Amino acid sequence: MVVDSFKFLPRSFRPLYEGRGPFPGEVAPVWAPFGKRLAESRIALLTSAGIYLKRSQPSFDLAREQAHPDWGDPSWRAIPASTQPADVGVAHLHINDEDLLADPEIALPSGLLKQFADEGVVGGAVSEHASVMGYQDRSLGDWRSTTAPQLVAHLQGQGADGLILAPV
Amino acid sequence: MPVLARWIESAGIPTVIVTMMPSVAEERRAPRIVGVEFPFGHPFGMIHDRAMQRPVLELALRVLAGAAAFGTRVDLDVEWPVPLRDAYRSWQPKEASPVVKKLLEARQQEGSR
Numbered sequence: 587m588v589v590d591s592f593k594f595l596p597r598s599f600r601p602l603y604e605g606r607g608p609f610p611g612e613v614a615p616v617w618a619p620f621g622k623r624l625a626e627s628r629i630a631l632l633t634s635a636g637i638y639l640k641r642s643q644p645s646f647d648l649a650r651e652q653a654h655p656d657w658g659d660p661s662w663r664a665i666p667a668s669t670q671p672a673d674v675g676v677a678h679l680h681i682n683d684e685d686l687l688a689d690p691e692i693a694l695p696s697g698l699l700k701q702f703a704d705e706g707v708v709g710g711a712v713s714e715h716a717s718v719m720g721y722q723d724r725s726l727g728d729w730r731s732t733t734a735p736q737l738v739a740h741l742q743g744q745g746a747d748g749l750i751l752a753p754v
Numbered sequence: 755m756p757v758l759a760r761w762i763e764s765a766g767i768p769t770v771i772v773t774m775m776p777s778v779a780e781e782r783r784a785p786r787i788v789g790v791e792f793p794f795g796h797p798f799g800m801i802h803d804r805a806m807q808r809p810v811l812e813l814a815l816r817v818l819a820g821a822a823a824f825g826t827r828v829d830l831d832v833e834w835p836v837p838l839r840d841a842y843r844s845w846q847p848k849e850a851s852p853v854v855k856k857l858l859e860a861r862q863q864e865g866s867r
Contacts, residue, residue, distance in 0.1 A: 589789035591775040615824035655852035689801035734761040752797040753755040
């Protein structure tokens with residue numbers, strides 16, 4: 587089966603995504619070899635669902651996006667692997683958040699990853715996964731200058747051997 | 755997000771992106787790609803359906819650890835078990851996003867000229 591990338595996208599949105607080619611300056615292959623056995627590796631998750639801990643973290647800034655529609659909050663949140671669905675908030679104006687709130691595993695499967703660790707499929711999971719809000723200004727300037735280096739430092743600090751990114 | 759994957763990969767951390775738009779991730783030169791034909795907001799499947807979510811995570815791990823070369827793409831052979839019309843509607847926000855509102859207003863203004 588070959589996935590149809592535009593099956594669920596409104597037809598008028600398709601030109602915004604299709605045939606745009608590489609991001610400027612991002613053409614050359616980048617490759618970090620996965621050196622360990624999976625069963626000895628620590629895995630991290632990164633969602634773009636705008637997930638945050640509603641009791642202890644600020645939401646992503648949706649008010650500013652409402653005022654400036656071409657802007658999206660470029661910050662990120664650390665999400666403990668032990669987070670319960672009841673503690674999860676979702677800040678994302680481009681998707682219906684009902685399913686994400688009902689079962690955050692559809693975007694950040696930390697419970698399932700823990701189960702895989704218990705089964706020995708992976709060596710373990712990081713203690714804190716990560717979350718961003720995926721709608722960003724087209725230049726990705728803040729993601730490049732600030733968020734990406736912070737995420738890298740976080741992942742290195744967590745001892746992550748590999749990262750699964752899941753845009754929503 | 756494929757570009758974010760590239761930046762993180764460049765720093766030495768292997769990445770795989772699980773995406774509803776794998777052809778876009780290919781164009782954006784993500785290192786490892788898993789394609790899923792699921793509605794937006796649901797990269798790992800239906801809510802509370804661990805039997806559906808499990809093969810997505812398994813495939814992501816297999817591609818993360820086992821892909822031999824840059825640009826590897828593997829699509830998951832699972833169909834979304836909801837009629838397209840319903841799935842198409844249900845992922846979308848109840849209120850149009852600010853940028854969509856802006857685009858619609860611009861089109862209306864063009865149309866009224």
